Amino acid sequence: MSLRKQICTTLLIMTCQFGIFPNDAPAQETDETTTASPLSGANFNFWRSYINARDTELEWQNLPWKMSFHEGLKEGTKLGKPVLLWAMNGHPLGCT
Amino acid sequence: MLATDEVWRLQGGNDFNQYQKSGGSDPECICFQKMASQGHYGAGGGTKQGIYLCTPGGKFLASINSLSGNAVAAVLERGLSKWTTEQLGIGTTPAATSTPSHRWEWSYPEHGLVLKQTTRYLSDSPRPLAERDKRFNFDFVWFDPSEVMMFIPSQPVIGMEFQLPKTLFERFACYHLIETAHGESGIYHSNEVTGTFQGKVIDVKPGSLKIQVSGNCHSLSNRKEYRGLSPAKQIKIEFHGSFLFDRLDKEFDQFELIAKGRIFNSADENTSSRSIGWYFKLADPDKPAERLSPTHVHAYGTEWVKQAPLPLYNLKPKNP
Numbered sequence: 001m002s003l004r005k006q007i008c009t010t011l012l013i014m015t016c017q018f019g020i021f022p023n024d025a026p027a028q029e030t031d032e033t034t035t036a037s038p039l040s041g042a043n044f045n046f047w048r049s050y051i052n053a054r055d056t057e058l059e060w061q062n063l064p065w066k067m068s069f070h071e072g073l074k075e076g077t078k079l080g081k082p083v084l085l086w087a088m089n090g091h092p093l094g095c096t
Numbered sequence: 097m098l099a100t101d102e103v104w105r106l107q108g109g110n111d112f113n114q115y116q117k118s119g120g121s122d123p124e125c126i127c128f129q130k131m132a133s134q135g136h137y138g139a140g141g142g143t144k145q146g147i148y149l150c151t152p153g154g155k156f157l158a159s160i161n162s163l164s165g166n167a168v169a170a171v172l173e174r175g176l177s178k179w180t181t182e183q184l185g186i187g188t189t190p191a192a193t194s195t196p197s198h199r200w201e202w203s204y205p206e207h208g209l210v211l212k213q214t215t216r217y218l219s220d221s222p223r224p225l226a227e228r229d230k231r232f233n234f235d236f237v238w239f240d241p242s243e244v245m246m247f248i249p250s251q252p253v254i255g256m257e258f259q260l261p262k263t264l265f266e267r268f269a270c271y272h273l274i275e276t277a278h279g280e281s282g283i284y285h286s287n288e289v290t291g292t293f294q295g296k297v298i299d300v301k302p303g304s305l306k307i308q309v310s311g312n313c314h315s316l317s318n319r320k321e322y323r324g325l326s327p328a329k330q331i332k333i334e335f336h337g338s339f340l341f342d343r344l345d346k347e348f349d350q351f352e353l354i355a356k357g358r359i360f361n362s363a364d365e366n367t368s369s370r371s372i373g374w375y376f377k378l379a380d381p382d383k384p385a386e387r388l389s390p391t392h393v394h395a396y397g398t399e400w401v402k403q404a405p406l407p408l409y410n411l412k413p414k415n416p
Contacts (some may be wrong), residue, residue: 013390033224035371039336039356041308047354050228051216051375057232061385065098068200069106070194071122072099076152077189082179083152084172085128088145088161089233089280089391 100388103145105196105404107132110170110256112140127154127190135159144274149175153187163278173363198404200389205400209239209247209348212379212386218275218356219317233276236390237377241346244328248341252305256297261308265293268335268355269313271392275328275359277372283392284324288317291333298338303343309353310334316363330365333357337376 033046066072069085076083106128108115116126116389133139134156136146146161147168158175162168178184204210216232218395269289274281299306313333319326337353353376362368379386393401 012158034224035219035228036222039334039354041336042130044336044352044354047353047356047373048375049225050218051232051354051373052214052377053232057230061383063098065100065385067100067384067388068124068194068196068199069099069101069128070189072101073124073127073152073154073189076100077186080186081152081254082157083148083150084148085148086097086098086100087106087128087148089235089276 100385102200103143105198107144110143112144113140122195124192124194130154131156132159136161138285147171149179151179151184151187152189153185154190155184155187156398157184194396196269196401200393200401200404201387203238203389203393203401204387205238205240207232207241207244207347209237209244209351210379210386211237211351211353211376213237213272214375215277216373218373221372228278233278235272235276236386236388237272238377238390238393238396238401239264239267240398242382243267243398244346244348247295247307247339248305249295250323252297252300252307254297254300258297260293260297260311263411265289265291265311265313266398268293268353270316271335271390271395272376273313273315273331273335273355273357275372276391280325280391282319282321282327283395284317284327285319288319288327289313289315291351300413302344303344304349305343306338307340307341313355313357316394318363328359329362330360331357331372332360332365335374348378352376 032041035050037043037046039047068076069087072083072085106125108120108122108125108129112120112125112129112133116129131143131150131154132148135144135148136159137144146159148155148159149172151157157178158171160168160171196369213235214232215230215234219227219229243263246264249256249258266286266289269291270284270286274283291311293309293311296308297305298308312335313331315327315331315333317327317329333355334355334357335355336338337351339348339352340350341347342349355374357374358369361367381387390396396403
């Protein structure tokens with residue numbers, strides 16, 4: 001990352017903290033925002049939090065997955081461990 | 097050890113017997129085919145998608161394809177128990193090197209736009225954040241560098257409103273705003289989606305542009321795919337988001353889009369329906385798991401996506 005980009009990123013983080021994203025209008029949702037509320041710039045944060053996965057839901061992505069069956073077999077041989085192959089979409093525990 | 101891979105490539109198309117008879121010989125694929133033929137879908141043609149446990153030498157231990165986390169966990173325990181008690185041994189890796197003829201990941205659009213998509217059903221009764229559906233799905237959306245520039249007006253001025261090109265609208269509408277919250281879905285053809293995708297310039301600086309985007313989409317299909325997947329009959333969608341574009345590096349520093357839709361079981365809006373939501377944000381290019389290809393990238397219909405030699409049955413890239 002270039003120095004310019006690093007500085008810009010720092011500034012971006014600072015501006016994010018002051019709430020310019022995702023829209024110019026500040027987030028106005030309250031505890032009264034529910035799934036019955038229409039999507040708008042004002043309640044964007046509610047919908048983001050509702051739909052997006054939280055870190056605790058994505059802990060399985062922090063595991064050191066290999067991106068091919070072959071790489072998994074090679075690493076399994078090296079470590080003397082069996083291989084878990086996930087060959088489908090969604091979630092490795094079937095939680096889609 | 098954990099590995100994820102594209103099942104269609106590993107099984108050599110729809111029928112691995114046909115793959116082997118016609119000379120298919122990739123050791124990695126043959127190993128998978130032998131192993132998977134002992135699994136939940138057995139030998140013969142058809143998909144072998146699922147979760148497998150095997151020895152590093154490729155001997156089958158256990159497998160399943162289920163939406164139940166408990167069922168998957170039970171199968172993993174059974175496989176590990178077999179590994180421990182039967183002492184099947186490590187064996188040798190089937191091939192010293194991997195020589196795939198094609199990986200969709202090879203078309204990853206470096207310096208383009210890559211979005212991570214999360215899809216989740218929304219409750220139909222008014223509910224707060226704490227009571228959301230715990231099950232979700234995800235995917236990735238790809239745009240190459242030339243498509244990235246289509247998001248940007250040529251002479252931006254604060255307050256300026258503009259229409260985003262049909263190509264960008266269709267990338268979302270046909271291949272990503274589909275019903276995948278709890279599983280797979282077919283795609284829409286371009287003549288099955290209508291709507292708008294507009295932008296508004298919020299801020300202009302020498303080095304950056306801030307754009308707000310919004311729009312709607314109406315997807316309507318009555319197709320019944322033979323062997324392939326059909327999309328939902330009808331979805332009505334509204335979306336809203338914004339992005340920050342680096343004018344010097346010609347890349348996005350921030351991108352967020354939320355879409356909220358209502359899925360209907362027929363073309364009639366008086367039939368049963370349910371709500372669904374999609375959230376798109378920038379993927380992290382440094383995480384290998386976020387460089388996976390979009391599920392329906394084979395149908396994008398762009399030259400920069402290198403097509404696989406194995407035919408995908410009945411999945412047409414463009415209008416029939």
